[in-house]
Amino acid sequence: MISEKIYDAIIIGTGITGGWAAKELCENGLQTLVLERGRMVEHIKDYTTANLDPWDFEHRGKKDPKKVERQRKQNRTGYTTKPASSHWFVDDIKHPYNETKRFDWMRGYHVGGRSITWGRQSYRLSEMDFTANKKDGHGVDWPVRYQDIAPWYDKVEEYIGVCGTNEGLAQLPDGKFSEAMRLTCVEKNLVKKVADNFKGRVVTNARTAHITGDAPHEGRSKCQFRDRCIRGCPFGGYFSSNASTLPAAERTGNMTLRPNSIAYEIVYDEKTKLATGVKVIDTETKEKLFFKSSVIFSCASSIASASILMQSKSKRFPNGLGNDSGELGHNIMDHHLDVGARAEAEGYDDKYYKGRRPGGFYIPRFRNLNKKSARKDYIRGFGYQGGSGRSNWKRGISEMSFGKDLKEELLKPGSWHIGMGGFGECLPYHENKMTLDYDKLDEWGLPTVTFDVEFKENEKKMRKDMQEEAIAMLKAAGYKNVTGFDGAKSFFPGLGIHEMGTARMGRDPKTSVLNKHNQIHTVPNVYVTDGAFMASSGCQNPSLTYMAFTARAANHAVEQFKNNIFKKV
Amino acid sequence: MDRRTALKNITLSFGYAVATPTVLGILQSCQSKVTTWEPLFFTPSQGYIITQLTDIILPKTHTAGALDVNVPEFMDKMLNDIAPEEEKDTIKEGAKAFESEFQKVFKKNALQGSKEEYEKLLKKYFDISEEEKKAVFEMQNTDVSITEEELNRHLIYKFLLATREYTLFGYFTSELVGETILSYDPVPGIWESCIPVEDVGNAWSL
Numbered sequence: 040m041i042s043e044k045i046y047d048a049i050i051i052g053t054g055i056t057g058g059w060a061a062k063e064l065c066e067n068g069l070q071t072l073v074l075e076r077g078r079m080v081e082h083i084k085d086y087t088t089a090n091l092d093p094w095d096f097e098h099r100g101k102k103d104p105k106k107v108e109r110q111r112k113q114n115r116t117g118y119t120t121k122p123a124s125s126h127w128f129v130d131d132i133k134h135p136y137n138e139t140k141r142f143d144w145m146r147g148y149h150v151g152g153r154s155i156t157w158g159r160q161s162y163r164l165s166e167m168d169f170t171a172n173k174k175d176g177h178g179v180d181w182p183v184r185y186q187d188i189a190p191w192y193d194k195v196e197e198y199i200g201v202c203g204t205n206e207g208l209a210q211l212p213d214g215k216f217s218e219a220m221r222l223t224c225v226e227k228n229l230v231k232k233v234a235d236n237f238k239g240r241v242v243t244n245a246r247t248a249h250i251t252g253d254a255p256h257e258g259r260s261k262c263q264f265r266d267r268c269i270r271g272c273p274f275g276g277y278f279s280s281n282a283s284t285l286p287a288a289e290r291t292g293n294m295t296l297r298p299n300s301i302a303y304e305i306v307y308d309e310k311t312k313l314a315t316g317v318k319v320i321d322t323e324t325k326e327k328l329f330f331k332s333s334v335i336f337s338c339a340s341s342i343a344s345a346s347i348l349m350q351s352k353s354k355r356f357p358n359g360l361g362n363d364s365g366e367l368g369h370n371i372m373d374h375h376l377d378v379g380a381r382a383e384a385e386g387y388d389d390k391y392y393k394g395r396r397p398g399g400f401y402i403p404r405f406r407n408l409n410k411k412s413a414r415k416d417y418i419r420g421f422g423y424q425g426g427s428g429r430s431n432w433k434r435g436i437s438e439m440s441f442g443k444d445l446k447e448e449l450l451k452p453g454s455w456h457i458g459m460g461g462f463g464e465c466l467p468y469h470e471n472k473m474t475l476d477y478d479k480l481d482e483w484g485l486p487t488v489t490f491d492v493e494f495k496e497n498e499k500k501m502r503k504d505m506q507e508e509a510i511a512m513l514k515a516a517g518y519k520n521v522t523g524f525d526g527a528k529s530f531f532p533g534l535g536i537h538e539m540g541t542a543r544m545g546r547d548p549k550t551s552v553l554n555k556h557n558q559i560h561t562v563p564n565v566y567v568t569d570g571a572f573m574a575s576s577g578c579q580n581p582s583l584t585y586m587a588f589t590a591r592a593a594n595h596a597v598e599q600f601k602n603n604i605f606k607k608v
Numbered sequence: 609m610d611r612r613t614a615l616k617n618i619t620l621s622f623g624y625a626v627a628t629p630t631v632l633g634i635l636q637s638c639q640s641k642v643t644t645w646e647p648l649f650f651t652p653s654q655g656y657i658i659t660q661l662t663d664i665i666l667p668k669t670h671t672a673g674a675l676d677v678n679v680p681e682f683m684d685k686m687l688n689d690i691a692p693e694e695e696k697d698t699i700k701e702g703a704k705a706f707e708s709e710f711q712k713v714f715k716k717n718a719l720q721g722s723k724e725e726y727e728k729l730l731k732k733y734f735d736i737s738e739e740e741k742k743a744v745f746e747m748q749n750t751d752v753s754i755t756e757e758e759l760n761r762h763l764i765y766k767f768l769l770a771t772r773e774y775t776l777f778g779y780f781t782s783e784l785v786g787e788t789i790l791s792y793d794p795v796p797g798i799w800e801s802c803i804p805v806e807d808v809g810n811a812w813s814l
Binding site: 092093097098101104105220221222223226261265388389390391392393394395396429431432436437438439441443447449450452453 | 734772776789801807808814
């Protein structure tokens, strides 16, 4: 069926970038169709587990192995498949994918996507990230520099609400932050000891997309410090599409939100050399539909956007829309993590806290910033996220004591613990790729994704340093029982849930898919603004950057649209 | 023979005991607000055993004990509903081994055992030197080989340590303890990062 209505814009996806594209396009007056392959999720109403205490769950929050059977890949995180949040992650039997090499593709199909379950850590890329590829020759040069994106970071941070502390660092630019969530006494000691013992290293507050302070955010209220974010926040205390950008788009009256709609092909017109619309399967009626528009935003996620472009074959683009370079689906990156150290802190037994802080501290990158911090064994760098707290009754498990003394003891707060884990940059390797398998079709007859991605020597060498330096800092801070950890054996690409790079931007159409405005070089009315555009990964959590580029691209598209650059199809 | 193989063989040769669904009225004799339950996973006599043990591990004092928050029923339900098969097998075999041990030591059926007798037997396993404890945990947590003679003792520890762990888990995540004994604050609305511990009292439940 072909819809008669011609929309000004179609957005594929409702996650953290789809929501931003919807807000910006609708607020600028474009009649916008927003497609979501999964079910509808209404803010607050559909956060079914948000207010449940452990005793409210049938098995006190423990996973049921029979249910996990349907989410065996999603379960690789270990935590997302608990009853508190398993409904935000896909059924792996219904939504299969293939692994030439193991790849942990963690995702949810519903309105809001992973903006509901994201980690909310929000860090800007810096000038040294945008020039890294040019400097060391890996990947292609970003066609964008920090000053191009800085105003958009400002806009996004102010709108979503990010709390944090400005530190004036070249490798981690300052931002528009509300009051930081304070550090614990144990963490304050770390701040001091790291500053005293490691020149140039900084321990700062995590920068998270939570509302603190008094700036107004329509329809949302301040973070209540419940730390149940992954379940969806009924207070709108942290940023999600559902709490923020989609309601903003809705308020304009210009948005048509269409859940249960799988976009699988963007149609190209040889005459106009533009895309004309999007082919969709309605998962409820099983109908195949075609929606037309002047502008298309693909915000389906790095992997899904690449998959849609690869399926969009035409005479002009036999290898997928905009894929003249052969880079579509290649250069997949993710951050490598699960490496660091933890320790016990003595001397703070008279101190405790109130509230459950959804974040902790951050140690910005300190390697390969300049000649002095240059490493011989690897390039690029890593940052750490960490936190501290007092142990609970679980500390009593690996013991044999019993009786009333045990009970009285475990009712009290346990000893203080502190830990940190690294987030390491992954280089863009052409051979780290995804392909489509047309022999293994999903229930809709669409090809499934096959991953062939691995971490390589640079990442492995970096991990060694990540562990050693975490140990060194905790030791220098005077903590006891400092133990390093490295889950390298069970950590595979994807598990950082920062997959990116499948349709990288660049200066040259021969080596990249997108231009500096996130437009497909050769099909300028198609913008890809999810993680697919990333030309390098940095070591910073990427969602803030995706949002800033999406806002920038959307405003570019509005300008083009209003100037009739994309003639009506 | 490695432990897994040993356990597998044991499981196969013993087969499974069929639990007779009997109301464990005896357990409720002196408890208040405790539900009547029929074990789903354990046999009635094993249900009696875990009732005695959980009560010894976290007894009622001026605060509620394990039996006040239905820990035995909780343990039985968790094992029945969601424990991995391997864990189910070893705990079942461990419970059987402990039951036989009780019979051997006190020359009577486990259902006739008194609290004092159960405490005496529990002490035999848990009141040991730090070195012995370390060896036990090592055996529990790693895939070391095990002889047939050691297997019985190993299984008893599996059962006792599981009972202890489920007792802690069931007790500290119960509504009564979580809301009225531990410090409970479902919507703090504030983050205070460093305050005197006396201002809070007991540990936070959430």
